Amino acid sequence: xxxxxxxxxxxxxxxxxxxxxxxxxxxxxxxxxxxxxxxxxxxxxxxxxxxxxxxxxxxxxxxxxxxxxxxxxxxxxxxxxxxxxxxxxxxxxxxxxxxxxxxxxxxxxxxxxxxxxxxxxxxxxxxxxxxxxxxxxxxxxxxxxxxxxxxxxxxxxxxxxxxxxxxxxxxxxxxxxxxxxxxxxxxxxxxxxxxxxxxxxxxxxxxxxxxxxxxxxxx
Numbered sequence: 001x002x003x004x005x006x007x008x009x010x011x012x013x014x015x016x017x018x019x020x021x022x023x024x025x026x027x028x029x030x031x032x033x034x035x036x037x038x039x040x041x042x043x044x045x046x047x048x049x050x051x052x053x054x055x056x057x058x059x060x061x062x063x064x065x066x067x068x069x070x071x072x073x074x075x076x077x078x079x080x081x082x083x084x085x086x087x088x089x090x091x092x093x094x095x096x097x098x099x100x101x102x103x104x105x106x107x108x109x110x111x112x113x114x115x116x117x118x119x120x121x122x123x124x125x126x127x128x129x130x131x132x133x134x135x136x137x138x139x140x141x142x143x144x145x146x147x148x149x150x151x152x153x154x155x156x157x158x159x160x161x162x163x164x165x166x167x168x169x170x171x172x173x174x175x176x177x178x179x180x181x182x183x184x185x186x187x188x189x190x191x192x193x194x195x196x197x198x199x200x201x202x203x204x205x206x207x208x209x210x211x212x213x214x215x216x217x218x219x
Contacts, residue, residue: 009176010192016090017172017200020162024097025155031102035061036109037135047121047131064103069161072100073168090171093162101158108150112143145212152208156201163197173197 035057041047042054067075073096077087080095116139124138140147166174173193181190 006189006192009180009189010173010196013171013173013176013193014196014200017159017162017174017197020090020093020097020165020170020172021155021159024094024101024158024162025151027094027098028101028105028154028158029151031098032105033109035102035106036113037139039106039110040113040139041131041135045118047125047134061103061106064099065107067100069096069100069164070167072096073165073170088168088170093165093170093172097158097161097165100161101154104157105150105154108154109147112146112150113139115146116142144215148208148212148215152205152212155204155208159197159201159204 039054039057039061042050042057044051044054046054073093076096076099080087080092083095084092086092120142121134121138124134129138162170162172163174163177164170166172166176166178173196177190177193180186181193
């Protein structure tokens with residue numbers, strides 16, 4: 001393959017990969033963040049202990065996380081077709097990516113919020129803060145560094161899932177690696193796609209670490 005054609009191909013694949021990854025991350029946080037907050041709030045030591053809700057939500061998250069992404073990708077084909085009108089391409093891949101990442105993000109959020117010092121929460125309660133105020137102004141505010149690190153982990157995980165979607169025509173760098181690197185034995189194309197994925201992962205990880213360090217008041 002000519003170098004100019006390869007560059008154009010990789011640039012298109014990079015754009016599709018970032019498009020899938022960033023949109024899926026944003027939508028997954030819309031689902032996963034509330035679930036993570038509910039897990040902490042409904043815990044036995046939470047602001048509003050509700051054992052049945054905590055157990056049911058925890059079971060659902062664990063069940064959803066246990067489904068391999070490729071199996072989920074196939075299982076939600078009817079939903080994907082209903083939502084976006086097709087089952088292949090980068091836009092179609094956003095649906096299973098979001099559904100797969102949301103439970104994982106819920107656990108990341110839960111873990112981050114549980115790192116907040118219980119004394120800070122008790123102090124807010126003693127001053128008459130409502131549960132909603134405590135969630136927004138104490139739990140989420142104090143957990144921002146950990147939440148940012150978790151977001152970087154989530155982005156890189158979703159990026160890996162998007163590469164796997166290349167097996168079923170999901171688009172992006174994973175699709176290029178499969179179609180050209182694997183089926184057509186173009187090893188240079190395969191190596192370039194892997195190198196680009198590694199670089200993007202490192203950039204996201206570094207950005208998340210720097211952002212978390214910048215707002216961490218303990219440092």
